[in-house]
Amino acid sequence: MSSVDLLQTLGNKYSAEILDATDEPRSAQELSDELEIPIATCYRRIDELTEHDLLELHDNILSDDRRRIKVYRRNVDAVRVEFDEELTVDIEQRSEVTNRLDEAWRTLSEG
Amino acid sequence: MVELTKTGIDGLDEILNGGIVRNSTTLVSGNPGAGKSVLGLQYIYNGVEMFDEKGIYLSFEEDEEDLREAAESIGFENWQDHVDEGAIKIYDKQVLLRENDFSASLELLLDDLDGEEYQRLVLDSLTMFQLFFDNEREQRTYLLKFTDILSENNLTTLMTNEQGAIFPETEIGLENFLTDGNIFLLQTPTDSGVNRYVWVAKMRKQNIDTDIFPMEISQGGITVHENASAFSMMNEDDAPL
Numbered sequence: 001m002s003s004v005d006l007l008q009t010l011g012n013k014y015s016a017e018i019l020d021a022t023d024e025p026r027s028a029q030e031l032s033d034e035l036e037i038p039i040a041t042c043y044r045r046i047d048e049l050t051e052h053d054l055l056e057l058h059d060n061i062l063s064d065d066r067r068r069i070k071v072y073r074r075n076v077d078a079v080r081v082e083f084d085e086e087l088t089v090d091i092e093q094r095s096e097v098t099n100r101l102d103e104a105w106r107t108l109s110e111g
Numbered sequence: 112m113v114e115l116t117k118t119g120i121d122g123l124d125e126i127l128n129g130g131i132v133r134n135s136t137t138l139v140s141g142n143p144g145a146g147k148s149v150l151g152l153q154y155i156y157n158g159v160e161m162f163d164e165k166g167i168y169l170s171f172e173e174d175e176e177d178l179r180e181a182a183e184s185i186g187f188e189n190w191q192d193h194v195d196e197g198a199i200k201i202y203d204k205q206v207l208l209r210e211n212d213f214s215a216s217l218e219l220l221l222d223d224l225d226g227e228e229y230q231r232l233v234l235d236s237l238t239m240f241q242l243f244f245d246n247e248r249e250q251r252t253y254l255l256k257f258t259d260i261l262s263e264n265n266l267t268t269l270m271t272n273e274q275g276a277i278f279p280e281t282e283i284g285l286e287n288f289l290t291d292g293n294i295f296l297l298q299t300p301t302d303s304g305v306n307r308y309v310w311v312a313k314m315r316k317q318n319i320d321t322d323i324f325p326m327e328i329s330q331g332g333i334t335v336h337e338n339a340s341a342f343s344m345m346n347e348d349d350a351p352l
Binding site for chain 2: 097
């Protein structure tokens with residue numbers, strides 16, 4: 001996917017807010033409620049961001065009424081755009097170390 | 112009644128009023144050469160030899176061979192046997208830093224912890240561990256999460272920390288506030304060598320003796336002389352922690 005596409009995706013309304021809010025795993029419904037995004041738009045943005053690896057499906061958790069809910073987490077810490085030679089977009093991925101510790105810790109609090 | 116894990120180190124358990132609080136994390140701070148790694152080795156070794164408790168030793172500083180030599184040089188003759196039999200599990204720097212992929216080792220470690228097979232853990236050093244995080248806030252958050260994980264898996268942990276302790280203007284790092292206990296190892300040069308001291312500054316849930324006690328490192332490891340408190344620079348009320 002080209003750099004321009006990526007910037008386009010990032011620039012879409014609510015994309016930045018969604019990435020900002022998904023430091024910890026969130027469901028589409030939670031994001032829609034918290035950020036006041038229409039639910040259909042919310043799903044669309046999640047799909048776009050996931051396609052670009054900016055967001056990832058983190059888990060399928062079991063809700064209180066025993067339904068499976070998808071929760072998403074952002075996959076990036078930072079995005080850097082450079083115009084120096086040719087347009088480049090650098091994605092700084094979230095550290096794997098923090099991911100693993102987060103996961104292990106989350107398992108604790110569930111247990 | 113608080114459950115305690117004995118270090119098995121002569122004199123130290125007495126100062127600690129019986130031992131380290133079980134499932135807690137204690138920071139062992141000091142300058143290079145102050146004896147932090149020796150304390151770690153001895154804690155793990157004694158666990159197996161005296162208390163039938165298995166231990167994990169994580170070292171970013173040394174490889175398995177270095178650890179073996181260090182252990183044997185102070186008389187822990189059965190160190191390698193325990194390693195070979197699995198009573199002591201070593202993650203040395205080669206494993207931890209393999210292809211720069213600490214996250215893969217972390218995964219293995221977390222699996223090991225999950226089995227609840229081990230009771231003791233040493234991380235040498237926290238200073239290196241913290242390099243895997245981008246900023247101070249992350250370092251703090253993940254130190255807390257990591258200590259939670261260790262505690263929930265019933266591990267009593269010592270973490271070493273490169274931090275000079277110069278009294279009374281000690282600069283207290285934040286990690287001292289995030290852990291359950293703080294032990295400082297100090298050394299002062301003398302004509303004939305060094306004088307060594309240990310100061311237990313904090314131990315949550317425990318009534319400890321916060322004087323500074325002389326200690327020795329010799330064959331058999333560390334010995335703390337609890338009755339010969341050579342000097343006391345601080346009383347409990349002045350302790351900064």
